[in-house]
Amino acid sequence: MSSDRNYLTADNSLRSWLFTTDHKRVAILYFIGITLFFFIGGAAATMIRLELVSPQGHFFTSDVYNRLFTMHGVIMVWFFLIPSIPATLGNFVVPLMIGARDLAFPRLNLTSWYLFMIGGLITLYAIFAGGLDTGWTFYTPFSTMYSNSHVVLAVTGIFIAGFSSILTGLNFIVTIHRLRAPGLTWYRLPLFLWSLYATAAILVLATPVLAMTLLLVALDRFAGIGIFDPARGGDPLLFQHLFWFYSHPAVYIMILPGMGVVSELVSCFSRKAVFGYKFVAWSAIAIAVVGFFVWGHHMFVSGQSAYAGLTFSFMSFVVAVPSAIKVFNWTATMHKGWVTFDAPMLYALGFIGLFTIGGLTGLFLACLAFDVYATDTYFVVAHFHYIMVGGMVTAYFGGLHYWWPKITGRMYPEYWARAAAIVIFFGFNMTFFPQFILGILGMPRRYHVYPPEFQIWHVMSSTGASILAVGYLLPLLYLGWSLFFGRRAPANPWHATGLEWQTPSPPPEYNFETMPVVKRAPYQYTLKGRERAQNA
Amino acid sequence: MHEPQPAMQFVDLRQQNDVAQLGMWVFLATEVLFFGGLILAYSAYRIGYSSGFAQAAARTEIAIGTANTAVLLTSSFLVAWAVLIARQREGRIAGLLLWGAALLGLVFLALKGIEYSIEYRAHLLPGLSFAASGPQAQATHLFFAFYFIATGLHAVHVAVGIVVLVVIGIRARQGAYSERYHAPITVAGLYWHFVDVVWIFLFALIYLPGRSS
Numbered sequence: 001m002s003s004d005r006n007y008l009t010a011d012n013s014l015r016s017w018l019f020t021t022d023h024k025r026v027a028i029l030y031f032i033g034i035t036l037f038f039f040i041g042g043a044a045a046t047m048i049r050l051e052l053v054s055p056q057g058h059f060f061t062s063d064v065y066n067r068l069f070t071m072h073g074v075i076m077v078w079f080f081l082i083p084s085i086p087a088t089l090g091n092f093v094v095p096l097m098i099g100a101r102d103l104a105f106p107r108l109n110l111t112s113w114y115l116f117m118i119g120g121l122i123t124l125y126a127i128f129a130g131g132l133d134t135g136w137t138f139y140t141p142f143s144t145m146y147s148n149s150h151v152v153l154a155v156t157g158i159f160i161a162g163f164s165s166i167l168t169g170l171n172f173i174v175t176i177h178r179l180r181a182p183g184l185t186w187y188r189l190p191l192f193l194w195s196l197y198a199t200a201a202i203l204v205l206a207t208p209v210l211a212m213t214l215l216l217v218a219l220d221r222f223a224g225i226g227i228f229d230p231a232r233g234g235d236p237l238l239f240q241h242l243f244w245f246y247s248h249p250a251v252y253i254m255i256l257p258g259m260g261v262v263s264e265l266v267s268c269f270s271r272k273a274v275f276g277y278k279f280v281a282w283s284a285i286a287i288a289v290v291g292f293f294v295w296g297h298h299m300f301v302s303g304q305s306a307y308a309g310l311t312f313s314f315m316s317f318v319v320a321v322p323s324a325i326k327v328f329n330w331t332a333t334m335h336k337g338w339v340t341f342d343a344p345m346l347y348a349l350g351f352i353g354l355f356t357i358g359g360l361t362g363l364f365l366a367c368l369a370f371d372v373y374a375t376d377t378y379f380v381v382a383h384f385h386y387i388m389v390g391g392m393v394t395a396y397f398g399g400l401h402y403w404w405p406k407i408t409g410r411m412y413p414e415y416w417a418r419a420a421a422i423v424i425f426f427g428f429n430m431t432f433f434p435q436f437i438l439g440i441l442g443m444p445r446r447y448h449v450y451p452p453e454f455q456i457w458h459v460m461s462s463t464g465a466s467i468l469a470v471g472y473l474l475p476l477l478y479l480g481w482s483l484f485f486g487r488r489a490p491a492n493p494w495h496a497t498g499l500e501w502q503t504p505s506p507p508p509e510y511n512f513e514t515m516p517v518v519k520r521a522p523y524q525y526t527l528k529g530r531e532r533a534q535n536a
Numbered sequence: 537m538h539e540p541q542p543a544m545q546f547v548d549l550r551q552q553n554d555v556a557q558l559g560m561w562v563f564l565a566t567e568v569l570f571f572g573g574l575i576l577a578y579s580a581y582r583i584g585y586s587s588g589f590a591q592a593a594a595r596t597e598i599a600i601g602t603a604n605t606a607v608l609l610t611s612s613f614l615v616a617w618a619v620l621i622a623r624q625r626e627g628r629i630a631g632l633l634l635w636g637a638a639l640l641g642l643v644f645l646a647l648k649g650i651e652y653s654i655e656y657r658a659h660l661l662p663g664l665s666f667a668a669s670g671p672q673a674q675a676t677h678l679f680f681a682f683y684f685i686a687t688g689l690h691a692v693h694v695a696v697g698i699v700v701l702v703v704i705g706i707r708a709r710q711g712a713y714s715e716r717y718h719a720p721i722t723v724a725g726l727y728w729h730f731v732d733v734v735w736i737f738l739f740a741l742i743y744l745p746g747r748s749s
Binding site: 104 | 544563567580663675
C-alpha cells in the first residue's frame with residue numbers, strides 16, 4: 001500500500017484494457033461480458049414467467065415462446081454459467097492464491113476472452129436475427145431437418161465459445177501444476193483451487209466432444225450428410241449420447257466452482273479450518289471423474305437399453321456421494337465454529353440449503369421409475385434450477401462479495417448486501433419450489449398454454465420471479481455505487497488466511513512485491529484472528 | 537548470441553520449458569477427445585453397417601493412403617531427430633530438419649488433394665456430388681461422409697502443423713534456440729507426432745476394412 005499504483009490504475013487507456021494480458025484485467029473483461037449475458041438471459045426468463053401467468057398465453061405465439069426459452073437456456077448455460085466463476089473469480093484469484101505473477105499462458109487467457117465474446121455475439125446475432133427454437137439441447141432430427149431457425153449460426157457461436165472454455169481449463173491446469181509458490185504443496189492448496197482444477201479437467205476433456213457434435217449437426221443441416229437422420233440411415237440417439245457426454249459433465253462445470261467458493265466462505269466466516277480437508281478436496285476430483293459416466297440418465301425414456309439405464313441410474317447415485325460429503329463437511333466446519341453472518345456467508349448458507357434440495361431431487365430423477373413419470377415436467381426444471389441458480393449463481397454472488405474488496409479496493413455496503421442475499425433466497429424459493437409441485441401434478445416443460453388448474457402455481461412462481469429479479473438488480477446498483485463511494489478496503493478485510501489477502505487491495509500489477517513462501521496448511525484460523533475479526 | 541530471458545510469470549527457463557510442454561500435453565488431451573467423438577460415431581455405424589462399411593472402404597484409394605502413411609511417418613522421424621539435435625547442440629540444424637518435415641507435410645496434402653479429386657469424380661462426395669445405388673447406398677453415403685469429415689479435419693491439423701514447423705524452423709535458423717531453451721521445438725514436435733498418430737488410426741479405420749477377404 002506504499003503507492004497508489006495498482007493493476008487498475010497502471011494504465012487507463014482503452015487500448016491497455018483490450019490488449020491486456022494481466023489475469024486480473026482479463027477477469028474484469030469477463031465480468032463485463034458475463035454480466036451482459038446474465039441480464040439478456042434474465043430478460044428472456046422474465047418474458048417466460050410473464051407469459052405463464054395466464055393459462056391461455058396472451059402475449060406470445062408458440063413460435064415466439066419456443067425462441068424465448070431457447071434463448072434463455074443457450075445464453076444462461078454457455079454464456080453465463082459455464083464461464084461464470086472460473087473465468088471471473090477464478091481468473092482473478094488463481095495466480096494470487098498460488099503466489100504467482102500471472103497464469104501460465106497470459107496471452108492465451110486474453111485470447112479466450114475474445115473467443116468468448118465473438119462466440120457470444122454470433123449467438124446473440126442468431127437469436128435476434130430470427131431466433132432459435134430447438135431448445136438449448138439441439139435435439140436431432142428437429143435441429144438438423146425441421147427447425148426453421150438459425151441453427152447453424154447459433155451452433156457456430158457456441159463452437160467458438162467452447163474453445164474459450166478449453167483454453168481457460170488448459171491455463172488453470174498448467175498453472176496449478178507448475179506455478180505454485182515455494183512450499184505450496186497440493187494439500188496446502190485452498191479448496192477453491194481443487195475445485196477449479198477438477199472443473200478445468202472437465203472443460204478440457206468434455207468440451208471437444210461438444211465441439212465435434214455441433215460440427216456434425218451443422219454439417220448434417222448444411223450438407224445433408226445424414227449422420228443423425230434416420231431417413232438416411234443415421235441415428236438420432238447417437239446425437240443424444242454425444243451431446244450428453246458433454247452436457248452432463250457440463251453440469252459439474254456449473255457447480256464445482258461454486259462448491260469451491262463455498263468452502264472458502266464457510267471456513268472464513270466460521271473462523272475454523274474446513275472439516276475433513278482431504279475429503280472435500282478429493283470429492284471434487286471424484287465428482288469430475290464419476291460425472292463422466294452418468295450421461296445416460298438424461299436418456300432413460302429415449303429407448304436406450306434397459307441395462308444401460310440401470311447402469312446410468314446406479315452411477316448417478318454414486319456421484320451423489322462426494323456431493324453429500326461436501327455438504328456434511330461444510331456443516332461440520334460450522335459446528336462449534338464462530339459463525340458470523342456477513343453477506344458472503346449468507347450466500348454460502350443459501351447455497352448449502354438450495355444445493356441440498358437440488359441434489360436430493362436429483363436422486364429422485366436418478367430412479368428409473370420416477371424419472372419416467374417426471375421426464376420433461378417442471379419437476380426437472382425445478383431440480384436443475386435449484387442446482388444452477390440456487391447453487392451456482394448464489395455461490396457466484398457469495399464469491400463476488402467476498403473478493404469484491406480485493407478486486408476493486410472498495411468495500412460494498414454490508415446492509416444492502418445482506419438484504420439482497422435474503423431477497424434472493426426468498427425470491428428463488430418462491431419461484432422454483434412451486435415448480436416441483438407443478439411437475440408432480442403433470443405440467444410439462446416448454447409449453448406456454450396449460451390447463452387452468454395449474455394457474456395458481458404459475459402465478460406463485462412468477463411472483464417469486466419478480467422478487468428474484470429485484471434481488472439480482474440490487475447488487476448491480478449497490479456494487480456499482482461502491483465502486484465510487486465505497487469505503488477503501490484494507491488488504492485483508494475478512495482476516496482470512498490465503499495468499500490473495502497478503503497483497504494490497506487492489507493488488508499491484510504483478511501481484512506480489514516479493515514472492516511468497518508457504519509454510520502452513522490453509523485455513524489456519526486462530527483465536528486471535530477471531531478477536532481481530534470481532535473488533536473489525 | 538545472448539541467452540533468452542524467461543517470460544515474466546516464470547522463475548527460470550527450466551520452468552518455462554516445463555510449462556510449455558505440459559500445456560501441449562493438455563491440449564493434446566483435448567484433441568484426443570475431439571477426434572474421439574468422431575471415431576466413436578464412426579465405430580457405432582461400422583458395427584451397425586458392417587458389410588456396407590467394408591464394401592465402401594474397399595473403394596478408397598489404398599495406394600495413395602499407404603504412401604501418405606509413409607510420408608507422414610518419415611516427417612515425424614525428421615521432427616524427432618530435430619528435437620534430439622536441439623537438445624544436444626544449438627538449433628540451426630534442427631531448423632533444416634523441421635523444414636524437411638514441413639515439406640513432407642505438403643507432399644501429404646498434395647497426395648490427399650489428388651485422392652479427393654478422384655473421389656469427387658467418382659461421385660463419392662456426400663452433400664455435393666454423390667451417386668450410389670443398391671442395398672449399400674446408405675452405408676456408402678455414411679462411410680464417405682465420415683471419410684471426408686475425418687480426413688478433412690486431419691488435413692486442417694496438418695496444414696496448421698506445416699505453418700508451425702516453418703515458423704519455428706525459421707526461428708531455429710536464426711539461432712533462437714539453444715540446448716537450454718528449445719521448448720518451441722519440443723512442443724511443435726509433440727503436436728506433429730499427435731497429427732501423425734491420428735492418421736495411423738484413421739488409416740486403419742478408413743482404408744483397411746474389407747481388404748482381407
